[in-house]
Amino acid sequence: MKYVDEYRNGKLASAIAATIRAEARPEQSYRFMEFCGGHTHAIARYGLEDLLPENVRMIHGPGCPVCVLPVGRMDDAIKLAQRPDVTLCTYADLMRVPSSNGMSLLKAKAAGADIRMVYSTLDALRIAREEPARKVVFFAIGFETTTPPTAIALLNAQSEGLKNFFVFCNHVLTPAAIQNILESPDVRELGLIRIDGFIGPAHVSVVIGAGPYEFFAEEFQKPVVIAGFEPLDVMQAVLMLVRQVNDGRYEVENEYIRAVTPEGNLKAQDMVSRIFELRDTFEWRGLGQVPYSALKLREEFSAFDAEKVFDIRTVPAKDNPACECGAILRGVKKPTDCKLFGTLCTPETPMGSCMVSSEGSCAAHWTYGRFRDAKQERQAS
Template sequence: MKYLDDFRDARIARALAAEIAAEVRPDRNYRLMEFCGGHTHAIFRYGVTDLLPPQVRMIHGPGCPVCVLPVSRLDMAIRLAKEEGVTLCTYGDMLRVPGSKKQSLLKARAEGADIRMVASTMDALQLARTNPGKEVVFFAIGFETTTPPTAVALKIAEAERLENFSVFCNHVLTPAAITNILEAPELRAMETVEIDGFLGPAHVSVVIGAQPYEFFAEEFEKPVVIAGFEPLDVMQSILMLVRQINEGRAEVENQYIRAVTRHGNETAKAMVAEVFEIGRSFEWRGLGDVPYSAFRIRDRFAAWDAERRFAMRQGQALENKACDCPKILRGAAVPTDCKLFGKQCTPQTPLGSCMVSDEGACAAYYKYGRRRVARMEAAE
């Protein structure tokens, strides 16, 4: 526990807050986006925003793979799960995400579909081994962090000739999404927000390294600081971004040096490259079609590609028009801007993906933001 306590020390936090306040220029604003939902939760859980000067604004990005999955892809999984002889496996946070017509995997299971929550790809493989009469499909979702375990599962399935196992692949790429956000004001007539700098993802960067973010610094002249998840990590990273902006620099800096290197995990990247290739386009909730932003399974592993095995087709699905998740995911709105937030939409009765996922911005606001409002009202 001492290790964690060292990164949550209130005395050091106050010192960092004083440094940030001293560095901030009164005549300018600092609009910083934390891409990762883990950072959003850390910011609210530990009251980081209460320690920042008013010129520093934290903007919440699309940093949750469950949140950015479009309704149409979830509908595909629900339709597949309802087919005779299919067992659909996925991580727990996908079960309650609303699809179209308020359907979800959890509701589909209640109606008789064989849907299982698993803790890892190895659990899904074991289900296939022990149930040879079932078609076991792993609903794979996540950023680069969870892609290597899916690659391992596909290689094991190939080696064992496990013919009743397949993967519905929904692994998406963070650098492509950041590029899309930065290009959005020029490319789309969509509500967007200007960004001065990024807190780079932590766990993603452990895998891919710091190098992929160098493009943003060079092409868009936006500084990136890869940040750890503890409150002092976040505050130090904010200080590093403020200093870069003040000095007119746009570089990639690595605050999370205890876990991230420039080149990342070469073994994991090689495994992913062997199993997956990058598709030409993939739809993200809130961002639309993003070029070269997702993996697809290589032809070598086509026998274990659920989309090919079951001839799955992506249809059209409408978002709940009253839900502001798409705007929240691109930083153009905050959860409290949504008329449904905290009323019809709560963690118990979620209407949008940002409220369902543990890393969603709406879930963070609901869990921690209300305490902050209560403290402010009490202070008044």
């Protein structure tokens, strides 16, 4: 295959689905968690769950970086942006994430804060060069995929001697979150979630490779299949997981061979390790404090570290108590289990982060899944 539309061939998807139905044992149930928000979006957009047999179900995990950012860090960003000498640069999908008091970056911008949406870290660097009187802070978030661009920006700022460019670092790490889920009471003690295998993230794995997932296959005896974002990628990954479960195997397999290698992007890994180091702990929305799950700037780059320069001290804050975003991120609940979904909480008026980003479970279900729900209700009646 050479072109994207070839990975969206409906006949091939139906053929893979037929193979899954034939090989999934009727006396057994299969529960697979897709960690990446891109997979969640693809599953909802292409109606892939409708192609799967009833005993093969998908669980949506905390794979949306906007969704897992804790409320306290949003509070920090808003306070930073409200400083008269600061220009805060951020990606667009962070603009509407609610903070603890109902404020958002979009509302803060409307109230006069200098907040600018950018497409890349290089846009923030350009603003810092063009406006030397402003203190330009890049609000850095994301998994391993978006960390290298932040590293490049910091290296450029250092080489150019920029004194007015800073990074508010919120980069988090995928493997630590997967381990947290597998060790959580929801999985081990309460039995609220049963996970038989994982669909490994695509772009993250391009950077870190397939190696880091070996631990989960060996230690927790959970098969992992790394998959691309297209519907055929996801369907093939589900088939590969079904086969592993049937065979009693716990291996890391790579469906996304056109982009992912065992070792990953070594140049990107080296650059990231030169600039960043592990935090002892970091809060994830829905997961709580997760040890060694996030990055911070090394001392060598402390002059660019917004947390140190502006003395940011995060105060833990709680989500809206009526919002089920935390439980949805853990896979304990579905978007429709939340009383706010589709009523008070919509993409236009999000009450929780899962409804903000297009990769969030609630936003994906609002855009695609609710129409399937309505159809099923009509058929049942």
